[in-house]
Amino acid sequence: MNLTKSALHQGTSGVAWIERVINRRRNRGWLIIGMGVLILASGLVACQPAAEVTEGVGKAGEGDPESKRLVIYSGRSESLVGPIIEQFEQERGIEVEVRFGGTAEMAGVLLEEGAESPADLFYAQDPGGLGAVQAAGLLAPLPAEIRELVPDRFVSDSGEWVGISGRARTVVYNTKAISKPEEQLPGDLSGFTDPAWHGRLGWAPTNGSFLAMVTGIRAIWGEEKTRNWLAEMQANEPAVYESNSAIVAAVGAGEIDVGLVNHYYLYRFLAEEGEGFGARNYFLPGGGPGSLIMVSGVGQLKSAENQENGLEFIRFLLSKDGQQYFADETFEYPLVAGVTTVAGLPPLAELDKQAVEIELSQLADVAGTQEMLLSLGIIE
């Protein structure tokens, strides 16, 4: 029987003894069972809510004002909000650690982490992500003094998140193909269902802002009219792009004539390619949901350890300095009154008039929008 090691190889140390034990034939079945039990046990442990960890976090959640730390999960790009976060760090002396990602990814991570999340704030690009996290009961209500910093309609109805800056939906058009936009472009979104626009339009149906826009359209026009509009747009065979920047690039190149995007992408292309870039923005004068303001928002998690610092950050974003940054550097709409936007943008008040007033929370029902798009075959 030469299954165990021969006498030449056997040692006398503890490790060698363990080896011999494992090597014995009659122990192998138990070895396998043991490993299987370990794997199963880890699976079972994973299923149980970790009660003791939640308690620990709850104790720390009083908000130690001495700790100079803040953890943010940001669905907004580093290239957009990195500078303002750095400014906050320098001014207040609080060390901010940010995890950057897509809004959907960060919301997914928060949903998986649950109450044990190390994050203090969730800064999302669009209301859908905040709505999902709020629906899971992970957000804490914000104090009244913060909610009062912005107009009511930029605060969620549960008071758990606020808008920080706005982006307007707009139509980007190719300047060569459309020389007189006021005459050649329709007054509102429903005009694009005209067969004259067949194959000339581009959109990004999987993009967060587009989903928010369609959610807004559902709230303003109702389900029936929205469904008809989508079906007719689909009949016009619009080009499907992955992102807003791809649409603007395509419009600038002349691949398509018009695209439904957010207003601020154009400025980046103008910065990179100069005034010769062949696309410009067109804000629909007829109003309606085509001029919707999409807000980026921030919410504080219930399990946050640094609550005071988090509220400090939100106050900073909604202060004059913070809002001016968004106006000057990222060309977004500030939501706080008294801050001037960059030249060339129609003022918020005007857009407000054109768009029917819509509650921020109404823009959070992304799942319903997705279902509608799925049933019409616009997305998979």
Add this chain to the structure above:
Amino acid sequence: MRLKNEPYPRPAEVKGYVPTKKLASTKKLASTKKLASTKKLASTKKLASTKKLASTKKLASTDQAESSLGPGRWLRLIIGDWLAALAGRSHLLLVAMAGLVAGLILLVPLYLLLRSIGAGREAVATLLSPRTALVMGNTILLAVAVTIGATAVAVPLAWLTAATDLPGRRMWTVMVAMPLVLPSYVVAFIFISMLSPKGVMQQLLEPLVGLERLPSFYGFPGAFLVLTLITYPLIFLTVRGAIQRLDPALEEAARNLGLGPRQVFWRVTLPHLRPAILAGALLVMLYVLRDFGAVTTLQYNTFTRIIYNRYLSYRLDMAALFALVLVIMALIILYLEQRSRGRARYARLSSGCSRRREAARLGKWTAPALAFTGAITTLALGLPLAGLLYWVWRGWPGHQVGNDLGTIKNNLMSLSGLLEPAWYSITASTLAAVATILLALPIAILVVRRPGRMSWLLERLAYASYALPGIVVALAFVFFGIHILPSLYQTLPMMLAAYVILFIPLAIGALRATLGQMSPSLEEAGRSLGQQPLAVLRRITLPLIWPGLTAGALLIFLTAMKELPVTLILSPLGFNTLAEQVWTNIGEAFFARAALPALLLLVLSSIPLAWLTVRDTQS
């Protein structure tokens, strides 16, 4: 249970065994002593099926011998004698490592099973709808097409750079392998800006030829082209390693027996390269299944689109169910690959050792070979490089000076700001490569030396996780990390563990091909001379498989440099990599700011690639 020490049965025990002489005459290869000593069993299908029969017979006979083991016996019928044989044969360390890797690999399917419980009828209805079937068909079509295309490109390139006297082949090797480094969506973006209906190419051609609009690059043509050009280096690197290990004696024997050079290639060399080609092709096919950035940019909907749309609507349970479907698709592909791989042996049986091969002379074929290599390199590397440089050149003034419409003053480009991300990228990728190779070694050894049900299952699961988009693996680790090991959550070790899961198929593929070409008789000789198994590993196996090992490590390093979803989600806070820089800037249309880190990625990745290539050709 093995009753004897040898890994393969004696010929006399095997049913259907045909003595070599008879086989030689049926194949019309002369029964010379030289051929008998080389024993090219690998290329005969008949013997391959004999081996299959032999292994099943072996398993049956061991079952019969094991009636007295108690609880072990019925378990082994399900799991196989792998674990038992392993514990009996190798050092405790190997067992522990293989167990650890097994645990890690099982995490992702376990997470998917747990999460998908709440998915419900809605998910099943979507799954069975005709549109989903169409998307699935599209995915398979793209996967097959890209695999064929990448193989057709990579195998000749590997041959030309490793086995011929192509001028400048060291430089070509580096340039041919480089496209692996670029993130897929970057290449897709650049190709679109170049080849789209109104792209750069059309603008160049319009004054010359009057072309108003190029045919649409989006959809299948674009996805096929871009994915082929990104993934062919996977096959290139694995096949190149195999070519370097090829025994020239086989080809010389065939030439001696009267076959022409072309016949030698098709009938002797190519069958010997088959395991490496299949390993690489498998990786390519699974990569196409998991790719998301490139195919969506090119407007071709694959199955990952369905998974991602569920994440966009925050239905994690449905996303997990669809990810399980992807795993099943991957398992089917793996099964097909294993069938085509067969049970052939590829190692030299007789005495003597393989010599260095002489470079084949191209002669009049040098020019076409150079043209082919140059064309592929231009398309795969030159075009993206030109695109990146164009972005920098076009966007640099705007980001430095500003224009009438204002500039994003705070977002100035700077090379110094990229030093920290570069350092993090290199550190993470190097650690990932080392860790993955170390942890893949036990599995590869088991798969090659101890084929059995357990190692089969482990290998399948390891590869199946490769077909999943990165976000699924990341969320699985979030789930287990936050619930089981919260102290390790969002630290470097956990991120490395996730990297290991992502990249272990790359390592297993490279190691498996190399180990298969190495004869087990050398290891057995070491054992019979009194060496412990670990010493045999260190002194005999490792030096021999070193080229394959370093090729695998390099592959993992290059892939890890551009890895994105796992890094975004699991990295320690403030751990910024170059890939993140590229992604964040492209997403916001700051193309010049995205091009700089992408160029830095290329440069940094070319250094280890060049160094290893130079060492390869010198040794």
